[in-house]
Amino acid sequence: MKNLMIHNKEQLLALLVGTSISVAILIGINGSLSSNLAFVFPVALFVGILVCLVYKKKIIDRYGLLTNLLILLIATSFIGAAFLSLNVGFFSLFPYRILFIGIIFYMVLYGFLRNDVSIFLNKVSFKAPLLLLIIWLLYAILSLIWVDSVGSAIKGIVLLGFGIGLVFLMVYMIRSKQAFINVFYIWIFMAVFLIAIGLANHFFQIHLPISRIYLASAYQKMIPTSVFVNENDFASFLSITFFLFLAWFNQTRNLLVKAISIGLMIISLYLILVTSARANLLGIFFGSFIWFVFIARGTQKIKIIVLAFMMLGAGLAAFPEKIEKAIDPIINELSSLNVPADTSGGSVEIRLNLIKNGLYSVKETLGFGVGAGNAERFMENEGVFPTYGDYNVHNWWIETLTNYGFIIFLLYSCLYFSIVYHLYYYWRKARDKNMKMLLEAFFMGMVVFSIASLGPSSIMGLNYHWLLIGLSICLINLNMLSNTESLTRRLRN
Structure with missing residues (x-):
């Protein structure tokens, strides 16, 4: 029984996170998430309240x-x-x-x-x-x-x-x-x-x-x-x-x-x-x-320009089709303004x-x-x-x-x-x-x-x-x- 007890705050937080993930998985398996997304809020609120209680001195009493x-x-x-x-x-x-x-x-x-x-x-x-x-x-x-x-x-x-x-x-x-x-x-x-x-x-x-x-x-x-x-x-x-x-x-x-x-x-x-x-x-x-x-600082600007050209060049050389596919939607959205x-x-x-x-x-x-x-x-x-x-x-x-x-x-x-x-x-x-x-x-x-x-x-x-x-x-x-x-x-x- 002693092994089942929660000995510190980190274990309690881990339990809360695990519980939240389990609830999310169960809802997803049941296929009811589409009609119960609002359920996320009370669950999140409950977890938030418990976290606040765990760290009461740091969050509330302070x-x-x-x-x-x-x-x-x-x-x-x-x-x-x-x-x-x-x-x-x-x-x-x-x-x-x-x-x-x-x-x-x-x-x-x-x-x-x-x-x-x-x-x-x-x-x-x-x-x-x-x-x-x-x-x-x-x-x-x-x-x-x-x-x-x-x-x-x-x-x-x-x-x-x-x-x-x-x-x-x-x-x-x-x-x-x-x-x-x-x-x-x-x-x-x-x-x-x-x-x-x-x-x-x-x-x-x-x-x-x-x-x-x-x-x-x-x-x-x-x-x-x-x-x-x-x-x-x-x-x-x-x-x-x-x-x-x-x-x-x-x-x-x-x-x-x-x-x-x-x-x-x-x-x-x-x-x-x-x-x-x-x-x-x-x-x-x-x-x-x-x-x-x-x-941006002067050195930062140079690094950004060099890094941008290097990444773009490497990307175009290695994955030309994927880069084009990623950029196309942006160009289409901006060009649609005209x-x-x-x-x-x-x-x-x-x-x-x-x-x-x-x-x-x-x-x-x-x-x-x-x-x-x-x-x-x-x-x-x-x-x-x-x-x-x-x-x-x-x-x-x-x-x-x-x-x-x-x-x-x-x-x-x-x-x-x-x-x-x-x-x-x-x-x-x-x-x-x-x-x-x-x-x-x-x-x-x-x-x-x-x-x-x-x-x-x-x-x-x-x-x-x-x-x-x-x-x-x-x-x-x-x-x-x-x-x-x-x-x-x-x-x-």
Whole structure:
């Protein structure tokens, strides 16, 4: 009996992993995985809870209640409504939103009892972006005066409020480099989880009920969507996360970590390719160019060029047909962007006409925009250029311009470029290896977002977008505070 006892944490973890694999095999043998993929979540949750209990002192006892809730909030923000959702009218509740509402309620109550709301802005040096986001939210509420669809506007305002609230939570609650590193690895861990589901989508042709592919025709079943509604949302997430993996690879000397990060980059690129998300594929190429020019060191650039030519030459010499077969899909996807304008109903024509309708809406509303959440309604009822039944804007920049008009679009653009500039500025100054990694990751993430945001039907409800902005602002704020504290110490001495 003694031999059956678990003597240490490693044995318990091995047992948990073995149990999980056994459950997966049994489900696969029974052939019921296609209808029970959502079962993976409670199993994963159960394993996660047990791991947390095993490492209770390191994970739970180390931080306070609010910090643990924030960690859980960030983790659940990636899965959204994929596994558990409760519809309440035009609104839906799922773990992330319930946690978000609970944390906000706690913080407001805390500030009210302290009779000091300013505590939420203590140690915040990068205040301009937060002010801009507040102006954006107030403008969205003001737009209720002129919107055509109040219901759509309220939904848009709620989504905007959740997004901006998440940004404020990141800035307020992440106050140290170590806390930020923890959040970075939560992103990496959750990305691996989402990629695993994407691989299951592709190779086993199984999907979560939230996916549009769940009830799609058999020929579409290989398209991965992971925890998202459609493949463009997933591909956009992957193209941003690709460069977090790259930063992880670039700033570590651990060979195992380098191998894992390279593997994750290759898998991410493959999944983007099979989604046929051209904007995100273009984003990867654009991001790689920016990384090569602005991030890669001189010797690194030479090594990359030499290695690329050597690998390409060796590959073409040894496996010419396989190399051609691997490159063809990429060339085909990119070349498909060059579709003649007179192709009726082609995706490129539809996207161009959506942009034209968006610009037309700005003219018609005298630059004020159609109001929060009303872009899709405008495209459907008042657009002058044909979009053949597709009314989702599929362009975050044009969607923002259409909904909120020229002023908010200009302010948002200033916010975006300010974040990108400051991240690169502090990356150049950083000497700490971990800080260098974080700044590189989120600088590249923000750069790629400019193109990755052209794929999804709408970015507003995608939590990773708000998490990216919130963490970027938070990272800049940490560096500003660090510089201020260093200057203060020098002046005192």
